[in-house]
Amino acid sequence: MLFKVEMVVNIPLDADPAVMDAIKKQEKEYSQNLQKSGKWRHIWRVAGQYANVSIFDVESNEELHNLLLALPLYPYMEMKVEALCRHPSSIREDDR
Numbered sequence: 589m590l591f592k593v594e595m596v597v598n599i600p601l602d603a604d605p606a607v608m609d610a611i612k613k614q615e616k617e618y619s620q621n622l623q624k625s626g627k628w629r630h631i632w633r634v635a636g637q638y639a640n641v642s643i644f645d646v647e648s649n650e651e652l653h654n655l656l657l658a659l660p661l662y663p664y665m666e667m668k669v670e671a672l673c674r675h676p677s678s679i680r681e682d683d684r
C-alpha cells in the first residue's frame with residue numbers, strides 16, 4: 589500500500605540546540621534504515637520549507653501509523669497522509 593506523507597517540522601524557538609541535533613541524528617538514521625528496507629520509498633525536501641514529501645510502501649494503515657509515530661521528530665511534526673493507487677498511465681511496474 590502506497591501513501592504520500594507530507595511532514596512539516598516545527599521546532600520551538602526555545603528548544604535546546606544540542607538536544608535537537610541529537611534527535612535529528614536519530615531521525616536520519618531511522619529514516620535511512622526504512623529507506624534501505626524499501627518501506628520509505630522516496631523523500632524530498634520541499635524547497636524553502638522545513639518540510640518533506642515522502643512516499644511509503646507498507647502492508648497496512650496500522651503499519652504506517654506505527655512507523656510515523658516512532659519518528660524521533662514526531663512530537664515536532666505536523667503530518668498529512670494520503671492513500672495512493674496506481675495511475676492507469678504509469679509505466680512503472682512497481683507502482684501498485
Ligand SMILES: O=C(O)CC1=CCC(=O)O1
Nearest residue numbers: 597615616619638639640
Ligand atoms: O528534515 C525533515 O524533513 C524531517 C525528516 C524526516 C526524515 C528525516 O531524515 O528528516
